[in-house]
Amino acid sequence: MIHSISRNKVRPACKPGFFKAYAGNTKCTDCPQHSSSHDQAATICHCDKGFYRAIKDSSAMPCTRPPSAPRNLVSLINDTALFLLWMPPSDTGGRKDITYNILCQRCEERDGDSGVAQCEPCEPDLRFIPRPLGLTGTSVAILDFATHANYTFHVESANGVSGLGVSPRSLANVTVNTNQAGPALVGVVKKDWASENSIALSWSEVEQLPSDKVDYEVKYFEKEQEQLSYSSTRTRNPSVVVRGLRPSTVYVFHVRVRTAAGYTAYSPNFEFATAAEDPDIADQxxxxxxxxxxxxxxxxxxxxxxxxxxxxxxxxxxxxxxxxxxxxxxxxxxxxxxxxxxxxxxxxxxYEDPTQAVEEFAKEIEPSYICIERVIGAGEFGEVCSGRLRIPGRVDIAVAIKTLKGGYIEQQRRDFLREASIMGQFDNPNIIRLEGVVTRTRPVMIVVEYMENGSLDSFLRTRDGQFTVLQLVGMLRGIVVGMTFLSEIGYIHRDLAARNILVDENLVCKVSDFGMTRVLEDDSEAAYTATGGKIPIRWTAPEAIAYGKFSTSSDVWSYAIVMWEVMSYGERPYWEMSNQDVILSIEEGYRLPAPMGCPVTLHQLMLHCWQKESNLRPRFNNVLSFLDKLIINPSHLLALVNDGQSYPDSPEDMPDYPLFISIGDWLDSIKMSQYKNNFLAAGYTTLDSISTMSIEDIRRIGICLIGHQRRIISSIQSLRLQLHHIQQSGFQV
Structure with a gap:
């Protein structure tokens, strides 16, 4: 009995400096970091002065404090956007939930008497991409700012305990002057005529335009959408016909001028409506x-x-x-x-009536000849199915059927069939083949050949490492054959990506998805300028992103991104970088590093296709000739970038890579900062030591995810080139 009592005796109350969160016969524990207890039997440790716990933090968690201000805040401005970039705070307050808020003021000239600038909140139509509050990244793009104005931007660091204390906000400030040598605002915008789907506009200028005027930009959106979604078009003359609009709809228009120095401010909003949907009523x-x-x-x-x-x-x-x-x-x-x-x-x-183009180039199929078997996906306009085409007197063939969902309007039907009128003009073994259309009954359908292995990116992801380099080059050759055909007849694709390449059972790759294609003018140097719509940033050449200038050369840039996708087995280009980070990185000279196991010759070809000057990029027939030589003599594919043995002959031939200062900077640039301690604990403390790591070394230090291994190895390859460049220049690392 005595033994039982001694074994179950009650533990003494916790001394100062210790606490017990729950009553019971459990041990007392030390107070978490930055907290303390001064009484006996404490159930919680109170945070030290200046430190706090968030509502969701448990009593066992250390106390934390708000972060310091962001570091190295800088601004960049071009003719389309203003960019703010910064580095994370040096003191995160002991937390990882760091976010950033952008506060904006517009300040007029200083008052002559007081000498104080007159500031007020920025105009509400200033747009922040991705958003002004709760940012997790370290950059933001700002659009629709006024010219000849002073903006002051405050970038605030915040975490889970910000706002709990009385300490001042952690702000970094930058003032931006948008004095651009642009002309004055355009004058009154008027409607010349309108139809069901088009509005013709013209406008006057307030004063004489400068000699460096480039063009006008017309921005427009449906009034009821409150500018949530807008489009734009450009014109060299003070007039434009805006097409592709909805009948009986009010649109808001405003116009600005672009000069060599940048944009002016927009004109006031003008509202005009399209005509009613009645073929018997024509615009006056x-x-x-x-x-x-x-x-x-x-x-x-x-x-x-x-x-x-x-x-x-x-x-x-x-x-x-x-x-x-x-x-x-x-x-x-x-x-x-x-x-x-x-x-x-x-x-x-x-065509005056686009449906005539469908009748011209696409064969009408009797609906009874089509046997739909199953749904395999969803497209922009409706479901995508697989099935059989059973035309009397012909062997049955497997087909894919795109259907137009019910409840469509005539403009959607035209847009849906537009791709068929384009595909019907192509006859090439590496371009998806159009079998025909069904337009006289419902549902409206587009019938194309069936590709057993689906899209190239998904196909490669499920077969990581299963092909030889020569097989991958063969896939790339098929794509460039199709693109050579398109370029020779004057077409630009505008959306060339591995997701838009289809693979058949024999691993033949065929170009598909012509929803964004546009035709070039007779001039071989001409390029199509986009008029609104979404642009696939990660696959698009910089001149197309900045100016909407698409050409065969911009397709060549996209093709090199597809090369990178193929050699990385379908990895996402630029990984988790945001679109704005991609744009800024490319502008600064960054190019995707070679994927793991990529031959030197192929990565050099990619870099050649990614030259900033579009006229310096190779043409598709040059790329085809180069790949043919590699296939004929595959020994050139043996030297891999991983080997670290092949470098350009001189530093002048080196591509531009960002210069990293520390391991932390390097990992931050590839969004892998969570592994910093892994490298340091394993003894990798310099960039030079990292450059010698292999995939086995990466696994050994505890990085288990295959995708992360690939990204780090790819970045190490570019780091090797950078270090080689520095050593060639005579500097010590």
Whole structure:
């Protein structure tokens, strides 16, 4: 009995400096860091002065404090955006939940009497990308700022205990002057005419424009959307026809001028509506033009009609002649030029009625010939299914069927079928083949050949490391064959990415998804300028991002990104970097490092395609010739970037890589800062020591995720090049 009592005796109360969170026969524990207890039997340790616990923090957690201010806040400004960049605070307060807030003031000239600047909150239509509050990254882009203005931006560091104390806010400040040598605002914007889907605008200038004017930018959006989604277009003249609008809809327009120095401020908002959706009601301005042309230009119309009949391009003007011309036109569907100086393709957007382009280039299929078997995905306009095409007298073939979902409007139907009118003009073994369309019954369908292995990026991710380098080069060759064909007939793809490459059962890669394609002008140097819409930042050339200037050269840039995707087995380009970080990094000269196991020759080809000057990039036929030489002589594929043995002949030939100062900076740049302690604990304390690491070394220090291993090894390869460059210059690391 005595033994039992001694074994279960009650433990003494906790002494000062210790606490017990819960009553019971448990041990007392030391107070967490930055906290203390001064009484006996404490159930909680109170935080020291200046330290706090968040509501969700347990009593066993250390007390923490608000972070210090962000470091090295700088601003950059170009003709499209203002960028703020900073480094994390030197003191995080002992927490990891660091976020940033952007506060903005617009300050006018100083008052002559008081000498104090007159400041007020920034205008509400100033846009922050991704957002002004709760940022987890260390950069932000600011759009729609005014010219000739002074902005003061305060960047605040915050964490889970910010606001709990009385300490001042942790702010870093920068003042930006947006004095750009732009002209004054444009004057009144007026509507010249409107149709169901278009509005013609013109405007005057307040004063004489400077000689360095580049063009005008017209920004527009549906009034009811409150500018949540907007589009823009550019024009060199003080007038524009904005197309692709919805009938009976009010749109808000405002205009600004772009000069060599940048943009002016926008004009005031002007609201105009499109016409009602009634084919019998024409806009008065258009009727006046048609009547005038009919009365005063009848002879010209006759001559034009005869010319169009001779060239076979009258389908948009004389519909009655279409059937009689149909057989003759089909001879040119293979893409050959029918007459000297005439393009071998037709842009469906040039048709007065775009549905005529579908009738011209896509074969109508009897719906009973199509057997839908299962749904395999979802597209922008509806479901994507697999099935069989059973045309009498032909062998059954596997097909993929894109369907247009019910409840569509006519503009959606046209947009859906536009891709078919483009695909129908292509005849190349490395471009997805159009079998036909169903337009006369519902659902409306586009039928293409079926590709058993689906999209290239998904296909590679599920087969990591299963192919030889030569097999991967063969896939790349198939893609460049298709792109060479497109470039030779004057097409630009604008959305070339591994997700838009399809793979059949024989590993043949075919270019697909022509929803963003545009046709080039006759001039071989011409480029299409985007008029709104989404741009795939990670795959898009810098000139296309900055100025909307798409060309075959911008497709070459995208192709090199696809090369990187293939050699990395479908890894995401630039990993978890935000789009704005990607844009800034590319502008600063950063290029993707070689994937693990990538031959030196292929990475050098990528770098060649990623040259900033578009005219210095190779053409697709040059890339095709280069890959053919590698396939014929595969010994050139043996030297891998991983070996660290192949460098350019001189430092001048080196690509520009960011210069890292410490291990922490290096890991921060590839979003791998969580592994800093792993490297330091294993004795890797200098950049030079890291440059010698192998994949086995990476595993040995405790980095287990394959994706993280790949990213670190790829970055180490570029680090080797950087260190080699420094040593070549005579500096010590």
């Amino acid at each position: 301005g258009q009727v006046l033009v048609v009547v005038t042309a009919a009365v005063g230009g009848f002879s010209l119309l006759v001559i034009l009609t005869l010319f169009l009949l001779i060239t076979g391009r009258c389908q948009g003007y004389i519909k009655a002649r279409m059937k009689s011309e149909e057989k003759r036109r089909t001879r040119f569907r293979s893409g050959h030029v029918p007459f000297s100086g005439m393009k071998s393709y037709v842009d469906p957007d040039t």
